Amino acid sequence: MFADLTPDELNEALVVIDDLVYQSGCMIYRKGDEGNALFTIRRGLVKLVRELPEGEQRIVRLLKVGDVVGIEVAIGSSYKHTAFTIGETELCRIPASAIEQLDISHPSLARQLMVRWQNSLDDADRALVEFSTGTAEVRVARLLLHLSALSHDATCVDIGRQDMGSMLSITTETASRVMAGFRRRGAVGETGRGAPCRCNLDLLKRIANPD
């Protein structure tokens, strides 16, 4: 993100940037809070959550290593979601003031930010077409494929059934049922508690794209 900065500018930026480690399930910020800082993910996962009118919550986006959390801060907005860590997660905290300063003096940072915005938009659109259409089986398969793509091997982070459900707009019970079916069919390996599960990518792809 800070490519194209001069050494001086970089140093100036770095003094105000903190490196933070959150444990699993921590709230990073709450929707509506004044946006004092944005974050980049160095390790772990972050979920952006929005409350439904009915009181439940829906996961709007899942952010991965390299993604920016709270990018809306860059235009002076308050936070649009509530953000939680999933698994132990390491974040870089970048104060809004630092962004403002650099933004003016350095147009290439502006471009970097635009690229990040577009990436977020792509993720959102993907959620709309892949995670909100098709049967429960199809959605879960697509989510597992998505998660597998984050790791270099075929393991995927063991996400809770509740989180699965609120990402895919299905109940935790159906999420559980579908995963049980996948296990029976060998689409995913036996899930050791909390351990990442091995996925049968070929089989999952076949399930995800019914012809």
Next chain:
Amino acid sequence: MFADLTPDELNEALVVIDDLVYQSGCMIYRKGDEGNALFTIRRGLVKLVRELPEGEQRIVRLLKVGDVVGIEVAIGSSYKHTAFTIGETELCRIPASAIEQLDISHPSLARQLMVRWQNSLDDADRALVEFSTGTAEVRVARLLLHLSALSHDATCVDIGRQDMGSMLSITTETASRVMAGFRRRGAVGETGRGAPCRCNLDLLKRIANPD
């Protein structure tokens, strides 16, 4: 969008900006095409469509007056969706080259673009929470409320059942059934063909937020 430009810059920009009128159902651009231009909507509606693996199509976003169509062009990307007009629509065509030029000389345009990106993101998130959760009745009610908010009166653009369905991830038949029910209950007025329908906002709100 071109606030904060000097008269000279504005003139220079305006010579390359075309004003176009499309009739209903026209394709503005196709997904994957090289992005030579972006557009702003002066009148009408635009739908951004993405093809599902199964061959069907899903409406990812509905753009209204003042929105930017094809904003990804500003970072040199090809089009991420296929764009169609809904109803007769008037667009401003802004060549990518014009954006590039102004982008460098004028940082305030960059900020304007970021705001637009964030707006798109907000719309996408809204689609995820409001148009992809709840029963068919609830989703249709929320869509009608959303459309009503675009007009200043309580009328809302008569969107086809097919488009309704592919916005809400329901079939055209259920969309039709739900609308029939709403008509019976007086949630929407009798729909004169192609004419905008009058909505009973209070009743729709009650349906949209089941307590």
Next chain:
DNA sequence: CGTAAATTTGAATGGATTCAAACGTGGTGG
């Protein structure tokens, strides 16, 4: 006026939800 396309309605089916209970896991305190 006649054909094509979109909308509406019906009946049967299937899939997801709901409500409930059982199970396993981890943490706490006796």
Next chain:
DNA sequence: CCACCACGTTTGAATCCATTCAAATTTACG
């Protein structure tokens, strides 16, 4: 160390909602 509780997951059975397939109806357009 074990009993106990809280919490997430799993499984079951009944219900409900949306889909599917089909046909009738209306609307648009040449």
